[in-house]
Every structure is written in C-alpha cells, then in structure tokens.
Amino acid sequence: MGDYYHSGCCICCLSKNKRNAIAKNKEIDLDFIEQRKRERREIKLLVLGSAESGKSTLLKQIKMSHGNGYSEDERRGFSKLVHQNIFLSMKTMTDAMSELRIPYTNPQNQVIETLMLVSPLISTGHMCGIFVEPIRHLWADEGFKNCFKLCKKNHRHLTSLEYFVDRLDQITANNYIPTIQDILRVQSSTNAIAELSIPMQIFTFRFINVGGQRGQRRKWIHHFENVTTVIFVASLSEYDEFLEENNKNRMEESLSLFNSVTSSPWLAQSSILLLLNKKDFLAKKIQFSHLKTFFPEFTGKIQDADDAMKFILKSYERNVTPDQLIYSQFICATDFIDTKIFFDAVKDTILRQTMANYEVI
Numbered sequence: 001m002g003d004y005y006h007s008g009c010c011i012c013c014l015s016k017n018k019r020n021a022i023a024k025n026k027e028i029d030l031d032f033i034e035q036r037k038r039e040r041r042e043i044k045l046l047v048l049g050s051a052e053s054g055k056s057t058l059l060k061q062i063k064m065s066h067g068n069g070y071s072e073d074e075r076r077g078f079s080k081l082v083h084q085n086i087f088l089s090m091k092t093m094t095d096a097m098s099e100l101r102i103p104y105t106n107p108q109n110q111v112i113e114t115l116m117l118v119s120p121l122i123s124t125g126h127m128c129g130i131f132v133e134p135i136r137h138l139w140a141d142e143g144f145k146n147c148f149k150l151c152k153k154n155h156r157h158l159t160s161l162e163y164f165v166d167r168l169d170q171i172t173a174n175n176y177i178p179t180i181q182d183i184l185r186v187q188s189s190t191n192a193i194a195e196l197s198i199p200m201q202i203f204t205f206r207f208i209n210v211g212g213q214r215g216q217r218r219k220w221i222h223h224f225e226n227v228t229t230v231i232f233v234a235s236l237s238e239y240d241e242f243l244e245e246n247n248k249n250r251m252e253e254s255l256s257l258f259n260s261v262t263s264s265p266w267l268a269q270s271s272i273l274l275l276l277n278k279k280d281f282l283a284k285k286i287q288f289s290h291l292k293t294f295f296p297e298f299t300g301k302i303q304d305a306d307d308a309m310k311f312i313l314k315s316y317e318r319n320v321t322p323d324q325l326i327y328s329q330f331i332c333a334t335d336f337i338d339t340k341i342f343f344d345a346v347k348d349t350i351l352r353q354t355m356a357n358y359e360v361i
C-alpha cells in the first residue's frame, strides 16, 4: 500500500516533481539504512602503544594471516628499506665505537670501517655484495661485539641487525626479493595513520595503526570515537631500556601511556586487548639483565622468563578498573599469532554494548 499512497493520497495523483522528490527521499532512506548496517558491521580496532613496541609488525602478521598477504612486487618494495636498515645500524655502531672509545680487537678493522664508510656506494642506499666481507669482519670483532651489547638497549633500530647480518649473502644478491620474515624484521617508524580492513565472518575489522613516537601521540585522540577494541601493544623486553630524550625507563613510560588510555572517558565503552610482545627477547635478556635491578618490587625468581612475564602483566593490569573488559596475551609478533583473542574481545564488547542498550546491565 505504501508504494501507492503518500500522506493519504494516491501517488499517481501527485505531480511529476512531487513523485520524483518522494522517490529521491526513498533512495536516501535506503542509502542511510545501508550505511547504518555497514557501520554496525564495521568493527573499529585502534592499535596503540609506545614506539617500536611492535604495532606495525602485528598488522603485517594480520595482513598475512587474514588479508591478501604480500605480492612479489610488494615484497620487492621492501628491499630498499632492508638495505637502509643495515646501513643505518652499522653507522650507529661505528659512531658508538668512537663515542665510547672502544678499540677494535683487530686494529685492521678500523681501516675496514673507514673504507666502508667513505664508499660512494653508501649514499645510494643500495647494498651490493661488496659490503658483505667488511661487515662480517666488523661483526666478528670482539670490541665490536661488546659495543653491540651496550648499544642494543638504547638504540632499538639495532633490534634486527643480528638477523640481517646472518642473511647478508641473500640480501645483497642481484635478484633479492625480501622474504616474509625480512618484512617482519625490518624497522620503519609509522608517521602517518595506516589502516587495514579485514573481513572476518559477517564483520569488517578495521585496524587503525598509529605511530608510537612521542610526536605522533597527539594524533591518537582523533581516532578515539566509536572504538570497539583498543589493542595496546607493549614490549616485554624494555624493562632495562631508557629513553634517549629524558632517560625515563621505557617500561615506566609505556605503563603511564597505558594508564592514560584506560582512564580516557572516550574509551570507557571499548574493551582493551593488551598484547605483551617480544617474549623471545625477554627470554634471552632475562638471563643476564635482572628485572629486580630496575623494578625492586619484583619478588620472582631471577633468570625466570615466566615470573618476569607475570610481574609485567600484573604491572599493566593494575591500571585497569574492575568494570573494564580486558584481555591479555603474550606474543612474539615476528612469529605466528593466534588471532582468536581478537574475536573474543570484540564479541564480548558487542554483547556488553547491546545488553547496555537494552538496559540489561
């Protein structure tokens, strides 16, 4: 009946203009309903956390496991970044050798270093086979190794140097195409908001990845509306690391960041998924760098990764109020990640929001 009558009068008695206007309104209504349906099905997940905690690595993993992965062309596109990562890391190391006045155990390596750094090829950022032997010589030097141990803590871009040095032959080959693991290991700070939309069952999960550097954090607030789940990524291995700018302990910094997220009124309805990342690093580091030295309140066993992880998790959970929905998982973003936890977090949040709408809770 509604198709033939409008405000009690037969539609065919209306003027052509009126009929067009009614049809247009109907079209707009349908568009609106469709958009509302789409919005209801779109789940917004905001990925937050301090710099280099592993947010982008996590999204690369999700793109591989649930998205369309990386084509050969896309993988090739990462080769320049891999080369630049190695050059930058080597430059950081050679600078640190002179700043810390650490001599090479084999004095010949000082000559190699100088020759390598003045090579005109370095400015092209393209790494060819000519660099393999010099880098290997420096890498094998005891003085250089000691310097690397000292620097790793405060220069996070050195994180993947060891991995890349092991693969120098493949990386410098003419037909080099980065592997998935190379892509996961390469480091590049996020400076612009990056989005990833992944269809999952009847929903579209829209991941919003932001930069964690201090200068990037003021952009976070623009994305706080309608967030279903906040994914907070924190590094487990930063308990003994300090910020260059103010010498603040990095884990303390991440904890206060987490606190500001959990106490934000904008995010009060969102669930929090806390991903404690880099458990591989923690397992290695805990053997020689004791948590108690940096967090005297730690009472667990020394050199015990499990005790350390439990303590770190508790330190984060202390920032959550009892009525907040929180899920947590220990991960290694460069390895396989079980994404079931995303569904759990999202499912429970939607259920809770629906019940709140019907005033059941």
Ligand SMILES: Nc1nc2c(ncn2[C@@H]2O[C@H](COP(=O)(O)OP(=O)(O)OP(=O)(O)O)[C@@H](O)[C@H]2O)c(=O)[nH]1
Pocket: 049, 050, 051, 052, 053, 054, 055, 056, 057, 058, 159, 160, 184, 185, 186, 187, 188, 189, 190, 191, 210, 211, 212, 213, 277, 278, 279, 280, 281, 331, 332, 333, 334, 335
């Ligand atoms: N070994 C290891 N390395 C990791 C892990 N997660 C991330 N990384 C490395 O840590 C570095 C930084 O990771 P990103 O994902 O770029 O960090 P981010 O949080 O996006 O950093 P910003 O964009 O600066 O905020 C990269 O070199 C990664 O390969 C991990 O679980 N284990």
Ligand SMILES: [Mg+2]
Pocket: 055, 056, 057, 188, 189, 190, 210, 211, 212
């Ligand atoms: Mg990033």
